Amino acid sequence: NEPAKKINVDQVAYVPGLTKHATLTSDATAAQTWALKNAAGATVATGQTTPKGLDAASGDRVHLIDFSSFNTPGTGYALTVGTETSFPFDIGTTAFSKLRYDSLAYFYHNRSGIEIQAQYVGETYARPAGHLNVAPNQGDNNVPCLATLSCGYNLDVRGGWYDAGDHGKYVVNGGISAWQVLNTYERAKLIGDAAALGDGKLRIPEGANGVPDILDEARWEVEFLLKMQAPNGMVHHKIHDVNWTGLPLLPHEDPQPRRLSDTSTAATLNTAAVAAQAARIWKTIDPTFSAKAQAAAVKAYAAAKANPNKIADPNDGTGGGSYSDPTVTDEFYWAAAELFTTTGESTYRSDLTSSPHYRAASLDDRGFDWGATGPLGDITLALVPNGLPASDVTAIKNAFVAIADKHLTQMASQGYPAPYKTRTGEYDWGSGGLIANNTAVLALAHDFTGQAKYREGVFQALHYFLGRNPLSYSYVTGYGEQPVKNVHHRHWANQLDPELPTAPPGALSGGPNSALQDPIAARLLQGCAPQKCFVDHIEAYSVNEVTVNWNSAFAWVANWAAEKVTT
Numbered sequence: 001n002e003p004a005k006k007i008n009v010d011q012v013a014y015v016p017g018l019t020k021h022a023t024l025t026s027d028a029t030a031a032q033t034w035a036l037k038n039a040a041g042a043t044v045a046t047g048q049t050t051p052k053g054l055d056a057a058s059g060d061r062v063h064l065i066d067f068s069s070f071n072t073p074g075t076g077y078a079l080t081v082g083t084e085t086s087f088p089f090d091i092g093t094t095a096f097s098k099l100r101y102d103s104l105a106y107f108y109h110n111r112s113g114i115e116i117q118a119q120y121v122g123e124t125y126a127r128p129a130g131h132l133n134v135a136p137n138q139g140d141n142n143v144p145c146l147a148t149l150s151c152g153y154n155l156d157v158r159g160g161w162y163d164a165g166d167h168g169k170y171v172v173n174g175g176i177s178a179w180q181v182l183n184t185y186e187r188a189k190l191i192g193d194a195a196a197l198g199d200g201k202l203r204i205p206e207g208a209n210g211v212p213d214i215l216d217e218a219r220w221e222v223e224f225l226l227k228m229q230a231p232n233g234m235v236h237h238k239i240h241d242v243n244w245t246g247l248p249l250l251p252h253e254d255p256q257p258r259r260l261s262d263t264s265t266a267a268t269l270n271t272a273a274v275a276a277q278a279a280r281i282w283k284t285i286d287p288t289f290s291a292k293a294q295a296a297a298v299k300a301y302a303a304a305k306a307n308p309n310k311i312a313d314p315n316d317g318t319g320g321g322s323y324s325d326p327t328v329t330d331e332f333y334w335a336a337a338e339l340f341t342t343t344g345e346s347t348y349r350s351d352l353t354s355s356p357h358y359r360a361a362s363l364d365d366r367g368f369d370w371g372a373t374g375p376l377g378d379i380t381l382a383l384v385p386n387g388l389p390a391s392d393v394t395a396i397k398n399a400f401v402a403i404a405d406k407h408l409t410q411m412a413s414q415g416y417p418a419p420y421k422t423r424t425g426e427y428d429w430g431s432g433g434l435i436a437n438n439t440a441v442l443a444l445a446h447d448f449t450g451q452a453k454y455r456e457g458v459f460q461a462l463h464y465f466l467g468r469n470p471l472s473y474s475y476v477t478g479y480g481e482q483p484v485k486n487v488h489h490r491h492w493a494n495q496l497d498p499e500l501p502t503a504p505p506g507a508l509s510g511g512p513n514s515a516l517q518d519p520i521a522a523r524l525l526q527g528c529a530p531q532k533c534f535v536d537h538i539e540a541y542s543v544n545e546v547t548v549n550w551n552s553a554f555a556w557v558a559n560w561a562a563e564k565v566t567t
C-alpha cells in the first residue's frame with residue numbers, strides 16, 4: 001500500500017453549506033490546532049481538534065477536525081496540523097456531475113457479447129466483443145448445461161455484463177445490479193431529477209435512440225436475464241468458464257469452454273423481480289418489450305412457487321463463483337412486491353402481505369446485498385404507487401428512517417464514519433457495496449422525511465469512499481489524489497501487463513474485508529483492524545475486486561448525491 005496520511009480528508013470535494021469533517025491520527029490526548037490552507041498556502045480558517053481516543057474500526061487514535069463553517073468554493077485546499085498536511089481537495093460540487101455518469105459507465109465497459117468501441121470509451125479501453133464463439137473464445141451462443149445435468153437443451157445466453165474481474169455472468173448478482181440501475185431511474189422519475197438521466201447522458205451505442213441511456217444500459221442486462229430462463233420457467237443460476245482462467249486475459253481471448261449451471265429458485269425469483277420492474281418501466285417506452293418481460297416474470301414466479309427450495313450448490317465454485325443463497329424467503333418477497341406493484345393482482349398481494357419480510361421486517365443495519373434482497377422490495381413499495389394500505393407504506397418508510405438513525409448513531413462514534421455494522425464488528429467481502437447500500441438507506445430516509453441529518457450522513461459516507469479512511473485511499477478509481485489503481489480485473493490489468501490500462505474512472509473497489517480470503521490478503525494483512533484489511537493489489541481479489549453489484553449500489557448513491565448538489 002501507499003503510505004497513509006496522518007490527516008485524512010475527502011480527496012475529491014466537500015460541498016458548500018454541508019458539514020465538513022476530516023480525521024487526524026494522533027496519540028496526543030489534548031486538542032490540537034488545525035489550519036485550512038488555500039491553494040496559495042494562505043491560512044483561511046483555523047480551529048481545535050476534538051480528541052476521540054481509540055477508534056475500533058481503524059485501530060487508530062483519532063481526533064475530529066470540523067471545518068464546516070468554511071464555505072468558499074475553490075480547489076487545492078489542504079488541512080494542516082503541525083507539520084502534517086492532508087491531500088488537497090476542493091470545496092465545490094462539480095465532481096458530482098461527473099461521478100454520477102462515470103459510475104454508470106462501468107457497465108458499458110463490462111458488457112459481454114458486443115464490441116466496446118473507442119468512440120465511447122477511447123482507444124485505451126476499446127476491445128473486441130467477448131464470448132461470441134470467435135476463436136479462441138468458445139462463446140455463449142449455444143451453451144450446454146453442466147455435464148452432470150441432463151437438461152436436454154442448450155441456450156443462447158450472449159450479452160449481459162461480466163460480473164466482476166472474472167468472465168462469469170451470474171443471475172442472482174446481475175439481478176440486484178440491473179434492479180439498482182433501474183431503480184436509480186425510477187426513483188428519479190417519481191421524486192427526483194429524471195432529466196439528468198435522459199437520452200444522450202452516457203457514452204453508449206444507444207445514445208441517440210430517444211430512450212434514457214440508463215435504461216438502455218440496464219436493458220442490456222435484463223435481456224440477458226430473460227435468456228437464462230429455461231423452457232419450464234425456472235432460470236439458470238449462472239454461466240461461466242469450465243475452469244478458472246488467470247490474469248491478465250481479455251474477454252475475447254478467453255479459451256475456456258462455457259457451461260450453464262442448474263436452475264435455482266433464487267435466480268428464478270431474481271429474474272421475476274427484475275422483469276416485473278422492467279415491465280412497468282418500459283410500459284409506454286416499448287410495449288412489446290414490456291409485455292415480454294411481464295410474461296417472463298409471471299412464468300418465473302409460478303415456476304419458483306412450484307420449485308420453492310432449489311438451492312444452488314454452495315460448492316460449485318470451479319471456473320466461477322457459487323453465489324449460493326440458502327434462504328429464498330426474501331427473494332420470494334422481492335419478486336411478489338415487484339409483480340404486485342406492476343400488475344396489482346391479488347395473488348401477489350396476498351403472498352406479499354403474508355411474507356415474514358412484509359413492511360421492511362428484514363431491513364437491518366448490516367444492510368442488503370445479492371443474498372439479502374427483501375429491502376429491494378421495500379424500496380419499490382415505498383417509492384412506486386401501489387394498492388397497499390397507506391399505513392403499511394408509512395410503516396415501510398418508517399423502517400428505513402429507523403435504520404438510518406442507527407447508522408447515524410454508529411457513525412457519530414467512529415473516527416472514519418461509514419454506515420455499516422456486522423454482527424461480529426468486522427468488515428465483510430464487498431464492504432464497499434454494503435456501505436453504499438446503507439448509504440442508500442440514509443438517502444431514502446432523507447427522501448421520506450426531508451431531514452438534513454440524513455443527507456449529511458450520505459455525504460459523510462461519500463467522504464469515507466473518497467479518502468477519509470485510515471488507509472488514505474479513494475476506493476473509487478480515478479477520483480482523488482490517491483485512488484486505488486490495481487483492482488482485481490482481467491483486462492484492467494496494468495499491474496501485470498503495462499500494455500493494458502488501469503480501471504477507468506468510477507469503479508468502486510470491494511474494500512476492506514477482515515476475513516482475508518485470498519492468498520495476498522492472508523500474507524500481508526494478518527491482525528488488521530477492520531477498516532485496514534485492504535491492499536491495492538490486483539491478485540487480492542477478496543479485498544480489491546470490482547463488481548456490477550457494488551458499482552450499481554455506488555452509482556445509485558452518486559446519482560442521488562449529484563441530484564442534491566448540482567442543477
Ligand code: 9MR
Pocket residue numbers: 163164165166168320321322323429430541545546547
Ligand atoms: O460478492 C461476493 C461475496 O459476497 C462472497 O462472499 C464471495 C465469496 O463467495 O463472492 C463474491 O462474489 C464474487 C463471485 O463469486 C465471482 N465473481 C466476483 C465476485 C466479487 O468478488
